[in-house]
Amino acid sequence: MNSFARRLLAWFDAHGRHDLPWQHPRSAYRVWVSEIMLQQTRAETVIPYFQAFMARFPDVRALADAPVDEVLHLWSGLGYYARARNLHRAARLLLECHGGELPAERDALEALPGIGRSTAAAILAQAFGQPEAILDGNVRRVLARHAGIDGWPGSPAVQRRLWAVAEERVPGLRMADYTQAIMDLGATVCARSRPECHRCPVAGDCVARAEGRVADLPTPRPVRALPVRTRWAALLSVPEGVYLERRAASGIWGGLYSLPERDKAGELRDWILARWPGARQIEPPVDRIGHAFSHYRLDLRLLRFALPPAACGIMEGEQAIWYNSRLPTRVGLPAPIERLLIEHGDSDQWREP
DNA sequence: AAGACGGGGCC
């Protein structure tokens, strides 16, 4: 075993995290779900979602048998909702093609939706003990610093070098522990800001440490300004609730339920009045929700409407619901929309006086 | 190769 892995494992035995929920018990299914949740999301954020998910979907069959809306419901607030839809699709594929078990082969894993190179490797290493290298954000940071690799890790050339280093250092033994160890080191000691090099088991031969470049590695992504996108949304109230419709499966908030939206206020108003001729706009007319995505900033402006009492019954359909925060429907909601509905609570307050 | 895709935690 190489010296890097040996020191890391000794550190892990003494200081690593041994109490994460997906470690007890460590089944392939639990490792898989945890790895998907952990994509782009911190462990502390994931833990409560993981617990709720396992309570509701204890195995592949429970997940496959559930309606996708319920999976999205338990994913609400976690973001990147394609992950949840892929997880659900993959569970159904596992039942069809792999007897409901996760395959222990890299190609078969990577063929499942939502599983790429790193996640496949994480499952193989942690659930099956195979000598596969992972390369997630934490590992990228540890290796870029320890090996002194310059350049933004998003670029293909830098990625290739990082993968090569990651593979060189795989120990072959204790793969579950090693995989957890290198992620833990990145999550705790070798953190993005204020790394604690004095506590690092591999600081002795860390290139960034030796060259005083710990704070400069890994190289940050090139800067670019975020565009602002303005959209108009309608808060349509009846005593029974607020009108929500299912969004398209792809794109922002895919598959979640949200307020009807248009690019222009006029388009939105015209659509509403055509559908509900008795709708009346409520003053003050405009409220707004600001929301930052990784690639643009959303300025969502709200128009409020009260509908005639009979409106509710007409519109019930599979793609639209009347949502009441006191009797929440089990569907996925975007985090800022859920906050709005909770803040305003009872829909009765939007009724006309 | 580049862009799309969420939300929260941290500074």
Added chain:
DNA sequence: GGCCCAGTCTT
């Protein structure tokens, strides 16, 4: 308010 995270998929 900016940065970026336990990546993958689409184009």
